[in-house]
Amino acid sequence: MTNLQSSALLTDLYQLTMLQGYFDQGMDDTAVFEFFVRRLPPKRGFLMAAGLEQALTFLENLHIEPEELEWIKTCGRFSREFCDYLADLRFTGDVHAMPEGTVFFADEPILRVTAPLPQAQLVESRLINLLHFQTLIASKAARSVLAAPDKLLVDFGLRRAHGAEAGLLAARASYLAGFNGSSNVLAGLEFGIPVYGTMAHSFVQAHDSEELAFEHFARAQPDNVILLIDTYDTEAAARKVVALAPRLKQQGIAIKAVRLDSGDLVTHARKVRTILDEGDLQTVRIFSSGNLDEYTLGDLLKRGAPIDGFGVGTHMDTSADAPYLDCAYKLEEYAGRPRRKHSEGKATWPGRKQVYRRYEANGNMAGDIITVEDDRQEGEALIRPVLRQGRRLNPAASLEEIRQHAAEELARLPANLRNLGEEPPYPVTIAPALEELARAVDRTLLQS
């Protein structure tokens, strides 16, 4: 089969039917599209941009494979001349974007494509697909990072992430947002993300006794002994760990941690902590998992659960309390003229835009202004050139650099957003120059 991740046909059919129309009319002037989120989902006070790296790689490699072209030719919807044109289609445009890890808000473009109309159009579906998902997950993951700032946080979500790519890219997005690593082995191989792993209940169940399972696991992974203790009876298992520890110590093996995965985690963690401490295992950490998210993390820590690290899975990798963003990739200019959509509830701001951010004296974010590109405002310009004529201007930022940038962004959030509050909303203003441009476009539309 065709390569799923790079296929230009992982797109909506209407991109191709529109391209046939553009082709017939010779409409290949420069178009400007911007990707933005129309409004923040419920329970989100801010978002974190992510997915740019994969988006740029997609654009740099855009082409249609021979077998894909064959399908287009034989499906009966497109002209032969148009198919010949598609065979040579590449992305030759420019991209401006906010760096990954940047905090952003509603109506602020995080990516702008400037390219011949057919190219900018064709890539819409996959660009949205890539930017939407990682932004969704980074924004969700950042909330756990803020809720449990000093804890070890590991992505455990692969199994219930929505498919293979979601599993892989959720590991990336959560890591850049501040997680310490992922259980996902391929994320280690592809992105160098630290991978973490313990044992499953099946390992315990497959053995005739829990003690034996613990001992066998410790011998197999002497540098990484994390024992899952809730298969049958959590506190009984903790006592088995205490009994096992001296024997392992004689073999030079130290138990690193135990993992809790069910029941009331506060109660179990307290009891287990006491059992471990009384068994002279003060250095053994408690790690927990099981239906966790920023709300349960915050609650566990507020209630004083002696837990040192968390595996956060399904709720994060599906962004369960807000599983999608109301995002769009909209035409803002074509052939030198700004454009605007007027659909009810979905009107857009026209033209090439820039976002300026001002800061308080203490470094906290104070407010943003969205304006047209050439209307210089005070503050930091967040949107920067990243691709020119289809090629990157700079080498890809390393994931560690992005992660560092994201950490700095979270540190500069206004206090209410850092505390996961949504009120008062962060101030984002539309500059007079952008409002004037919108009115000018409206006047043109009325005359047409």
Place this chain on the structure above:
Amino acid sequence: MTNLQSSALLTDLYQLTMLQGYFDQGMDDTAVFEFFVRRLPPKRGFLMAAGLEQALTFLENLHIEPEELEWIKTCGRFSREFCDYLADLRFTGDVHAMPEGTVFFADEPILRVTAPLPQAQLVESRLINLLHFQTLIASKAARSVLAAPDKLLVDFGLRRAHGAEAGLLAARASYLAGFNGSSNVLAGLEFGIPVYGTMAHSFVQAHDSEELAFEHFARAQPDNVILLIDTYDTEAAARKVVALAPRLKQQGIAIKAVRLDSGDLVTHARKVRTILDEGDLQTVRIFSSGNLDEYTLGDLLKRGAPIDGFGVGTHMDTSADAPYLDCAYKLEEYAGRPRRKHSEGKATWPGRKQVYRRYEANGNMAGDIITVEDDRQEGEALIRPVLRQGRRLNPAASLEEIRQHAAEELARLPANLRNLGEEPPYPVTIAPALEELARAVDRTLLQS
């Protein structure tokens, strides 16, 4: 990079650390794992099994690539002998499963793996990932099919699906559940799913006038003229369609439909229907999209909106009101002995199981019994052998056959479930033989 979809390392690290333990202890007796959903999510009265085809392909092709093996060797966690063993690892086990498109309920296994313990363990993460997602989406899509049984339903969800594979497999899962097709071109190429496409707002915006955009599109896609009419003013655009139709007719082009994508769809559809009818365009259909799901579909139809087809996107492809299933893949037997997990709130039924379904005289589903495999009950046995010693017993079912089976399943749902009600819940009983087995396992655990 490695092939994302078939990679054996798209797994949780703990599978590998456990495998090292199994390897060290020579634990490679036969294990039985089953995949099931612990409880139905809120707002779901039934689920529909999907994803088996991709799961079987994954198992048939299971192997570790040289570059992946290199990563395992150099990560410092595994012995050299174990790495040599991994190099030759293939899936040689058996699989039993419910056919795709089968309706099922909580605690009913839809897939059983019987294989040497390490093999059955290693595949856990990806098997769950594949079965969970398509089952999630087929179950969601079936609800739109039931809510709008006589309407054209098209999957529009690619852009906000969670990544590439989710976009592709959501098209498959919704099609098998009864959708008519997808906007996703790759779904056409990979699965032969009918693809549908219209135009985007950008096509209208890129033109100097809406009339011109409509005319250019009609000429470019003369057999598929569906015009998007909400970019500026919906009713005004409908009148432009009426004005354009005679001119197109002279060129032998018929307008097929118009699409509404915003505003109150009942009001707009009524007004547009009137404008079209008065303009002698009774045959032009109205298609609509924009934040639709089974609830809005039901509401639109109840309120008498004259809409002939729907593009259902984000809410379906993310299963937005229930974005994950509480599913698991659990060890039920090892080395001939049934096994059971006792974790609080997550205890499992041990042993190899079968589900029998009884029917009313009218053909409707009457109730299910879950029991041990060799305890023959009245009714239809839903779980069947599909893979033996790593090879399929039968050629893959065609997607059309699966879709037909799914349609028959939906037709046999009890009336309340067919009407998307959740109460009373469908009766699922645990047979005495299974309860007795669970007690026997508990007695063994107490003695150990």
